[in-house]
Structure formats: C-alpha cells, structure tokens
C-alpha cells in the first residue's frame with residue numbers, strides 16, 4: 001500500500017515543481033516582501049523618434065505606479081502616454097488607462113489596477129509625439145512578465 005501512495009506524492013511534487021519552474025522563468029518580477037513587486041518594461045522607439053527608455057511598474061496593492069523614463073525626446077514638449085490594449089505591433093487606438101504626459105522624458109502615474117491584473121491583460125504602454133500629433137507614436141513597450149527580462 002505504501003508504494004503507490006509514495007509514487008503518487010512524488011508525481012504530484014514533480015508536476016508542481018515543473019509548473020513552478022515554468023512560472024518563475026516567465027515572470028521575472030522582483031518581489032521584496034508584501035507588495036513592492038516591480039516590473040520594468042522596455043520602451044522602444046517608433047517612427048524614427050529616437051526616443052527610448054523604460055517604464056517601471058511597481059505594485060501598490062490595488063494600484064500600480066508607472067514611472068516612465070525616456071531619452072532622446074524633445075525638450076519641454078508634453079507627450080501624451082497611455083496604457084492601451086493589444087501589443088505594440090497591433091495596438092487598440094483607444095487608451096485603456098491614461099498616464100501623465102511625458103515631459104522632458106519623465107512621467108509618473110498611479111493607475112487604478114493591480115500589477116498582477118496588468119500583467120495578465122494583454123496591454124502595452126505607448127507615448128505619443130505631442131497633443132497635436134497624437135497619432136504619431138514615439139515609443140512603445142508591451143507589458144509582459146517576460147518584458148521584465150534584461
């Protein structure tokens with residue numbers, strides 16, 4: 001009787017371990033205890049903008065702090081930024097969550113959604129050239145657990 005029980009437990013442990021290994025490989029999130037989990041999304045230039053950088057997403061319970069840091073942008077120009085549904089390759093033009101405009105490469109916003117939920121949605125952060133040229137995207141990054149990889 002003991003042998004089948006042991007085999008069953010060992011198999012469960014093996015399956016569980018495999019699932020855990022896959023998850024930790026995909027999600028390169030840094031956890032420092034309760035909350036404070038953070039993911040960095042790389043923002044790649046679009047339309048030859050020369051603007052690139054990162055968006056750091058930090059878990060704050062039901063909210064997520066989004067800190068954009070871009071280089072190569074125009075000085076003193078307010079550049080609209082949002083979280084959109086979709087991917088940079090195929091973005092829903094309607095913003096899902098508004099972000100503070102990027103000015104001189106910086107923008108910090110708290111969005112009313114948990115980091116875990118954001119990572120599960122298929123969403124991307126994009127930055128627009130200016131209020132007048134909102135249709136021109138200058139930088140974009142997909143929010144993915146894998147985007148945290150360096």
Ligand SMILES: [Cu+2]
Nearest residue numbers: 081082095126
């Ligand atoms: Cu947008």
